[in-house]
Amino acid sequence: MQVTGRNSDEQGVERTVERTLGHLRTLDREPAAASGPLTLEDLYRQHRMRLVRLAILLVDDAATAEDVVQEAFTGLYRHWSRLRDSAAAVGYLRTAVVNGSRSVLRRRKTAREYTPPHATTARSAESLAMLTAEHQAVxxxxxxxxPRQREVLVxxxxxxxxxxxxxxxxxISRGTVKSTASRALDSLQKIMTNS
Known part of the structure; x- marks a missing residue:
């Protein structure tokens, strides 16, 4: 499906993403249903790696993705006796992985934005006086x-x-580092031009 008004680079990127995620989806097809009721061990063996790959796509960190999936299985274990249908367990796990990934991303954002009390972001007058006018402008x-753009450039x-x-x-991912640096340099150029 093509949307008018978008350039060919954006369409090319979209096609690449669609092709890649489609390929991963094909690799991660649901396994054939086992005969008889599923045990927690069966679910773990059949679905763990697919759920880890899902979490990696969401949190962009393999170790964190493993933790998110482990927490999902732990939650399922705690609620196993209340589960009315073992087939619903896969949906529970998928939802738990998505929600766990969102929590990780929220915690990352909060940690990045935290400024300790009494922290000063202003430079001292002496340090600015030692810089040339060009450096002061930068x-x-x-x-x-x-904050993220500043972090990457610094x-x-x-x-x-x-x-x-x-x-x-x-x-953040290396790709995000590259794109953030590019956007930050563009923004810096605009700020310095308008000053």
């Missing part, structure tokens, strides 16, 4: 960027970190 423009150009190291330090 520092001022940096302070106007959203870690890249001040910290000298690679994309992989920035991704690890901030808890």
């Amino acid at each position: 520092v001022t423009a940096l302070s106007q960027l959203p 870690l890249r150009y001040y910290g000298g970190l690679t994309e992989a190291e920035i991704a690890s330090a901030t808890g």
Whole structure:
């Protein structure tokens, strides 16, 4: 389905994403139903890896994805006696993985946005006085960027970190690091041009 008004790059990216996720969906087809009632062990053996791949797509971190799936199975174990139909267990697990992934992402966001009490974000007058006018403009423009964009640029150009190291330090993917850096540089250019 093509939407008018979008450029070919966006359409190409969309096709690539659709092709990739479609391929993963094919690889992760539901296993054939076992005869007789399913046990928790059967569910774990048959569905664990598919649920981990789902969680990885949502949280973009394999270790965290494993934890999310483990929590989903733990929750199912706690409620197993109240489960009316073992076939509903797969739906329960899928929903638990999605909700657990959302919780992880919310906690990440909260942790990134936390500013300790009495933390100052302003630079001292002495440190700014030692900078040239051009450098002062850059520092001022940096302070106007959203926190994630500022983090990526500071870690890249001040910290000298690679994309992989920035991704690890901030808890975002390498692709997000690249796109965030690109957007941040564009924003910096606009801010500095309008100043």
